[in-house]
Amino acid sequence: MIHSVVFDVGETLLDDSREFGAWADWIGVPRHTFSAVLGAVTAMGKNNAETFQVLRPGFDLAAERQRREEAGMGEQIEESDLYPDVRPALAELRRNGVWVGVAGNQTRKTAELLRGLELPVDAIATSGEWSVAKPDPAFFDKVVEFAPGRPEEIVYVGDHRDNDVVPARAAGLRPVLLRRGPWGYLWGNDPVVVRDAEWIIDSLAELPGLISMAR
Known part of the structure; x- marks a missing residue:
């Protein structure tokens, strides 16, 4: 039952395409580069947050998420x-x-x-x-x-x-x-x-x- x-x-x-694209733009890397690194991290069995560490070592995801919000570029979900x-x-x-x-x-x-x-x-x-x-x-x-x-x-x-x-x-x-x-x-x-x-x-x-x- x-x-x-x-x-x-x-x-x-x-x-998640739009949100991943927004993150790529925010950290200043081409969207295809972000996607490729995300794929590599995925294939290694790591959490997708590791993508940011590969691209920007020492990246503070929580702090950057807050910065995006304060800049009026925070997460949005639409239909x-x-x-x-x-x-x-x-x-x-x-x-x-x-x-x-x-x-x-x-x-x-x-x-x-x-x-x-x-x-x-x-x-x-x-x-x-x-x-x-x-x-x-x-x-x-x-x-x-x-x-x-x-x-x-x-x-x-x-x-x-x-x-x-x-x-x-x-x-x-x-x-x-x-x-x-x-x-x-x-x-x-x-x-x-x-x-x-x-x-x-x-x-x-x-x-x-x-x-x-x-x-």
Whole structure:
């Protein structure tokens, strides 16, 4: 039985291209260079924050994020940043009686911006609000508190092997790997993902049908 589905944010619900481009512009490197280094960092299994350390050793991400905000160039999320399959899939899940949540490694501001989009979800939370980030097991403890149902009745959907699939499975949840964005494509056929993921999907449009069959 599945009662709840909880979604990651970046490259699951949101196309991060605009935000990564804004960071490239902010630190003064070509966008293709930023993307290439991000890909290399990803392939090495490191957190994407390491991209900044490669390009600008000693980079203080939190301080620079605040500087962007003060300069009026802070993070923005618009309807156009959502992948096209997001609203239809979330709405269908809710019509089918599934509780739908969003919880990812993002700032408090991201949570506010997402709420402003009025997505068809029951609740939104971020690591910035919870003061704990993936892949820390405590993040998934929070997910279990956040979403109705026992751990095995909660699906967690994300694009990252080490931040989403592996720790969600370790917490007793049912992880789904979405093959999009650099991480999703890199690890879509990874043996660990194949072992731990409940399903590997190419679009969120596939999810309501899979959930219905599993219920």
